[in-house]
Amino acid sequence: MSYVIAEPCIDQQDQSCVAVCPVDCISADPASDRKFYIDPDGCIDCGSCETACPNQAIFRSDQLPPEWARFALVDATWFSDPARARRAVDELLPAA
């Protein structure tokens, strides 16, 4: 189990989650990414990011709303293939 950042983060990127994550497992490239990503291997399930997020974008992976279920894979993918994760984000919510 880990936490996952879902659609409400896209094009928002508030960064409150980054400020509170005790293990620095939330990342993004500000030049290329439209959202933040949680490393499922680094996440310790503390939930601090979920509480801190002003956009209600973060969920436990087992509590993701069904319409955002793919974001679990998107987050995990970013840490091995960021370009693929970005394409998936654009497919899930095309840029305005």
Add this chain to the structure above:
Amino acid sequence: MTRIATGAAVLDPVRPAGPRALAGGGAPGVFTPNATLVRRLDLTASVARFVVRRDGPAIPHVAGQYLALGIWADGRLLQRPYSTASPPSASGELEFLIRRVPHGALTPRLWELPRGARLRLGSPKGLLTLDPRRDRAAVFAASGTGLAPIISMLAAVLAGPAEACPPRLLVLHGVSYVAELAYRGRLERWAAIHPGLAYEPVISRPGDPLNAGWNGAVGHLDLALDAAWQRHRLDRQRTVTYLCGNPEVIAAATRLLAARGVPPDAIVAERYWTTPNTGPSALDRAS
């Protein structure tokens, strides 16, 4: 974390995307220790103060913040966040108040570490920090090891300029056993020196033989906090309350404060683990 008070977080730089971002300072299969265990001071068999020295210069933290403390175990970096009891200083030493969790992933291993063991310390994080409105009274209520960040904050304000110190400081510490009253001597000394500081420990199991001879306050912390509000005649518009530790105690205390009309922005809370009834925690220490 339930930071309902004011104050913006200082954001860490966003790490660039790479082949794989480093989680907590270490790539898979690589342990990059940056700190050393200096000593462990046992309060009981299951509660101890750990003193850790970071390599190189101290990394500034804000009083009340937490850091991830990690060891190498089973081929991976195993880490959990702990609030430091140390105030910001240049010494590079940080102290943590830790409860050993039976069958936990990390803490039983921490107790096995010898002096000089190498550790991984993360960067300071967290929003349980002093409210900038220093003209307000500050009430600190901690359960168990939740006292650590409060010690850090108190040490910082008592060592700082008088105008930055709240006019009244009330510290309530709730524990099960007298021996778990960490920093009791320090708090009693502070209370003796500083007229505006009151220290009120509370024991929740007064009937236990281990607490024989205790003649101080007894009961649950949330109720003790509620009573203290009345006894000290605190002004709900001129007081900030800091809650730290057991999430159920925090939830109960928050309800009582709300019933007293304390505004949400005057409550700063940090829960140490997750329960189904209280939602996510900031710091899951249950291992």
